[in-house]
Amino acid sequence: MRNIFTLLIYLSGSSLQAQTSPESFSERVHWYFNLSEYDSVIQYYERTSVNEKDADSLAVALNLIAKCYYYLGQNGVSISTYLKILQNPPRDPAILAKVHCTYSEVLIETAQYELASSQLSHAERILSGIDRSDLVALMLNNRGVLCLRTSRHTEALGHLNSALQMVQANKESESKLLLLILNNMGIVYYDIGKYQDALIVFQNVLTIDSSYHIKKDLAVDYLNIASVYCQLNDKPNGIAFYQKAKQAYVDIKDSAGLSFVLGNLSTIFIEMKKYSLAEESLKEALQIAQRTGDRLGETEWLYSLVMLDYEKGNYSNCFDALEDVARRFLELKNFAQYGQTLIEMAKCKKKLNDYKKSEKLLLLAFENYKSNDLRNELWRAQSNLAEVYELQKRDREADSLFRESIKGIEDSRDDLSTELRTYFMESDRLDAYRSYALFLIRKNKKEQAFDIFEKAKARNLSDILRAGDHMTTSHTSIADSGLLIEYFLQEEQSYAFVKSSKNLKIIPVGKKEIIDRLIIDYLTQIKQKRKDRNSFLKLSNKLYKEVMEPLAEEWKSASHITIIPDGRLFYLPFESLFDGEGFVAEKFEWVYAPSASIALASSVPKSDKNTTDRISVFSPSQIKNSMDHSLRLAELNYAALEVDNIKKIFRDRANICSDNHLTGQAISDSVLASSSIIHFAAHGINNTEKPELSAIVLSEPDDANEGLLTAHEIQKMQLSGKLVVLSACETSVGQLLQGEGMLGLTRAFMIAGASAVVASLWKVYDESTAEFMRTFYEKKVALKLSNSKALQQAKIAMIKNELWNDPAFWAPFVLWGTSN
Template sequence: MVRQGLLLLFRPGLAITATLLLSSSVAPVSSAQEMDKLSKITGIGEGWVAQYQGSAEGDRLLQEGGQLFQQGTAESLRQALQKLQSAHQAYRAAGDAAKEAITLLGMGRIYDLLAEKQTALDYFNQSLSLSRQVGDKTQEATTLNNIGLVYSDLGDKQTALDYYNQSLPLSRQVGDKAGESVTLNNIGLVYSALGDKQTALDYYNQSLPLSRQVGDKATEAITLTSIGLVYSDLGDNQTALDYFNQSLPLSRQVGDKAGEAVTLTSIGGVYYALGDKQTALDYFNQSLPLSQQMGYKAGEASTLNNIGMVYHALGDKQTALDYYDRSLPLSRQVGDKAGEAGTLTNIGAVYNALGDKQTALDYFNQSLPLSRQVGDKAVEATTLSNLAVLKRTQGNLTEALTDIEAAIAIIEDLRTKIDSEQLRQSYFAQVQNQGAYEFYIDLLMQLHQQNPDKGYDKQAFNASERARARTLLEILAEANADIRSGIDPDLREKESNLQQRINATESQRMELFSGEHTPEQANALKQELDTLLRQLDELRAEIRRTSPRYAALTQPQPLTSEQIQQQVLDNDTLLLQYSLGEDRSFLWAVTPDTVEVYELPPRAEIEELGEQFYRLMQNPEYRGESRNITVSPNIPQINASATELSQMLLSPVADKLAGKRLLVVPDGVLNFIPFAALPTPGSGDELTPLLVNHEIINLPSSSTLAILREQDAGRQLAPKTVALIADPVFERDDQRVTGQTSVKASDLGRMMVNRSADTIIGRPIPALPGTRQEAEAILGLVPADAAMSAFDFDASRATVANTDLSEYQMVHFATHGFVSSSAPELSGLVLSLVDEQGNEVDGFFRLHDIFNLQLNAQVVVLSACQTGLGDSIRGEGLVGLTRGFMYAGTPRLVVSLWNVDDQATAELMSSFYGKLLSQQMTPAQALREAQLEMLASDDRKSPYFWAAFTLQGEWK
């Protein structure tokens, strides 16, 4: 019985452009059994010949044809074709329709490989008719699959899907799991080529366990590479490498050189994306001879193209052209229009860089209709972007605007097809890093300078708003819609189990570092943790797809400048929105009545100053980490740095600041900057901090505030005032475990401890007696029946999980914080790690735990270190605890930007709550007044002590 058909897979890969870097050239995914599987179609090695009573002459010719096919050269394919034609005649003469169908299928595959697609279709259709005539459903499924492959190669993806969807149920009907696995993989490839990466991933994840179940290592390797390519295309390079490194040894194990070549090329593409051009070139040069040896022209074309890409990036444009010129005819020879389009775009990019604009334009205009014909949206977006760059240099700004807007429309559409939050973020970050939105904003500002009355400055602001915190905006809309309501309980249980396994694995990893361990042990645990985090993200994507409320949810769109003026701002508030660019940056100053924009220096200059200022804030000398609390911070050095940064960021709007609340929407390094500590422009030698005259609010995007207000609208005020979790027990040798009391408040002055847990791996975690002091001070302001407090061993995960925090208007965590920039999901707060008997308990309250909270709090205070930080993702800002608590149901948070001092924070928080509860101030007002008191003190005036805490979210 014949098994499944063949795979011949192609994909868009990586390319460089003159100014933008977007996915555009060809790096094909081959069939991991391109040569081997045809031998199964033609029966070689399957032992099926003996099952039929037919022509002995036909059997001999068929077997010889299969052997010639396996040689893989163009000449051997022609010879194989002759053998199969003779076998076909013999079987027809013998009346053996089943074997006749096999030979027709084999001939069709050879014509397909020789790029004679229409002839291939003719033979496949003859084979299909005979398979149906003899009732061979397995053979029918195989042939349908092969017909789909041809239509996919021709760019007719919908017809390809139609054939695959006819093949799939037949394979399932006859229990052909290998054939089912192949067809599922091919369906995934179509969706991937069309830019629907999430759907592609879903099909690959159905295919993979089937190939493993039947022990088909070759198809398993194909699918692993295909999955890796999805992650690579979406910017998650490390996960892509993990999959490629699983695939490569399997291809080598089964002797699949074509599959090996594809995976090597794919690994090279990842290293190229990571900026390691030499390593990329090494992998491409390993791949090329394998493709050439197998006569795999599509793979050869792809690798030649990618080698050209590296030489272009290294500045050797003539060598790049040489490789592109070798790649292009091969793509055309095998009918790979997607590959042809990518290489044409790359050639155009070289000519553009050489200054030959007309030749570049000709190549781009050849590429664009091809990418559209095959439905390759990624290459189409790249080519449109390159056309925009080119037309701008020619002075055709309006045409350039049309092209870049069309490219961004494609990007936006592709983004919405990704259900995974992590992949949506990484894809958007990749697009941002490649410069599409930055170019769009800069082009609009150039048009504004030429036509100041046309509103291009407002369009540039709108583009800036579209380019930031999009995932946060969407998850807040999901929270408002309660998309988890009504989902399958099994999915909830799976999610809970995964979260528990993640916590256990991360705890095990931390414990490992406290003793002797090998690099292999550490790496094994890290890989296990990465896999669990990926599985959790995939499961949450599935929850979104299966949620009726998510299906009905309209994706939120960022607000325009006019909507922000109407819905967000008031007459007392000035919005300062920053956008950092490679050549120049911009600052918009927006009030309810005006939108004005100012040009700032390039990103690199702002980053250098911003990073310097942030480092100064965290210098141990300024933190007073010695036990002598009278250490004098080097305030003049801080002031000099702050003055220079203020001059750069604020002097353009100095005349607009007076009397205004400042709503700051930062970009890049500015997310780390405490604007409250920057001197007011024009304040002279006194260097008056902005805090003195301004209430300052931070937001990841202006649109975020609108959706937070929508989330908060109509909610009833929680019946109780405050829930406090403070002074957990971290170590077995803590005095409280041995029966002694906690550290007395009178001893606090001699203890200088900060609230950072960034050194928790392998080291003791110090107690934080100041957190009890601040919590007890807060309790003194609230009636006993309106507060909940959890100290010592009760300051635990169990307490948080078993307390209905939605009953409290304020939720206060006073403990250590920890931030994982590589895996934001692991960031969180440290609660009690031991119980009364000294037994270890899980006390790490991570971001995924925070997302599961149900809050109705008007404010959440994270009185710990670095709780306002996270992974800095281009296009998202800081991904960390803030978004988790906003998702859980609070419109505002007080968070910190660096490692804060325990005692100083206790003083600040006591003052903050005194003003919040006794003087009925808003959280924004109360925080500012508490910080002003500290600024006026003798021993806390350094901004290190007071400027770390910022208010994120709603100021009202």
């Protein structure tokens, strides 16, 4: 998304009026500024002796000059100019209030949030004594932006809504302020995953901007709308609006904006595997960089083009082109990218079976990182060199280098904050662990392979939960009747680590590409309650044969299976697979965990034990769409029945919280301490872009409460040892992060201490969910079953019921954590 205040830059000239030739210093500054000639403003200011005698006029002019510095990216000079104004403040309170407001914009941009808040407080005090609703609206807008930047989205929307109402009530307000507020509201909606609302707001901004015909404004509007469409997975519309933005930037000859659009288009085309279109976009971006003399940009676009060719398998051509790219990066003294280019050259030679040349290039990359103080990058060369040594049958050297590369990554990780560690194992670093694990599998070192693979599985979550030493996972015991299966999906050959009470085995399973394609087709069918049953069972059995049948010999004596998914397997309810005779839900209890370390940290019970004490149920009464325009939620017609059923089962051990004024604070109170089960019967919101904003809808939103319990808030709760049941849509999914697993509501509850979470993999049906939950609790309470056994029995009961036997009704709910 564009910078929060970018629209103000573009709209400065939206309401131009004819002006006569300026006379005074302040008049000339205004004249240049209204023409959006910010460089001219600065040049005039820096070469002119300021002789403005009126302090107010001087303050107005300097305020515009400070804004120009800010718009041109010279934030330090902008701040100095604001301080100069405040040393000799204007007498007019309205001018002074505006200075405080605009000064806050620069402070927000430079992350000086406390100082920005102070400036806005000064402005608010001044404005309380004068009648300037336009400036009050500007102040509220900036407060909204400040809240947005500090992740206080509910407050941000509150301030922006107040600003919007104020501007709409004042017919004399400038349209640019209205557009600024609307734009910021769109960004908030985008930020919290309400993409439909963001789209509506940005389309309104586009409609207003269209009346002014200012193409630089329209270009940014097109970009915003394109970004939203892409988040909604509507790539055709996303591409269409990127193309409109592209044409607008061509018309106004804005090379930077055009390059940005072309880069986004190439990324979309690559995702769609439309490589020729991606190549066209990259070549056009390259021409712009060449035309404008941007050497670094030119080299980076060349690199992207070559790597696109690499995806096509043209390794010989790639190597020759990469040689030129490497030389360019070295001339630019961009040693990090130079080293990466050497590694890509080595990969080309490895693909061409020239291992000696590949080795030389990787040793050169290693020396480049070492001599240029890029020690945190050494592992890149080491891991790739280890792979080459293995191909040369130099196993001892390969093993040593793999160990060194992993140690280098671990040392870098130790220096990071907990938040940054979540994303640390993405892409190349994860590949280093997986490559070493594959090496160990090929050398039949099962325990070592399992432990190395585990070190890159949900590592940050495991650290937060203190789930034990990753290096000893292979030696942790497991219950006699239990089986732990951890999947390792790879393009050429996938594996399953199968751990029982007696041993650890590594068994080949289907290829990643085949499994991924089958899961996509399978999920499309299973979610539909009306499907061709024979066609579905055939597909289900096909997937079963890829991921489960190879392990059939291992589970003969098992009654309880713990699944550690990998990749798309996080979306798959294994118990819904058909083995040719029936659904495997009928044969085993199923539990899921993000990693073996987390699963094995909790012992699997050897016998069923009734841990049911009290249950707290949180369910809002009907949320009316007329009052909740931003969520557009369907009515939960059977939620009340679900709550009534639970109350009948638990009797006086049920605490029911069902109204339209539930808050996170109410859930955090003492009621949690007295309950062993926490049940939510509500709507769920899945935010794949910002998983910390995934939420459960608790109540009607109002000015003081957005009505959501977010994943970010959930993590702070104290839920030690509790079972959490999320009777809501898509609560088991979120953002799938390689190396860390699924980020979202389920993970948040685990961080809060929940021992187990029952959550859903897709949008569930209201009536069938009420029936499923009734059956689950009846089995758990009446028969005193464990979580996993009660869930299994509930699914079997649904399978045997002709009304509910379709997997769309019973398969979405899975158990994460521990069975007890």
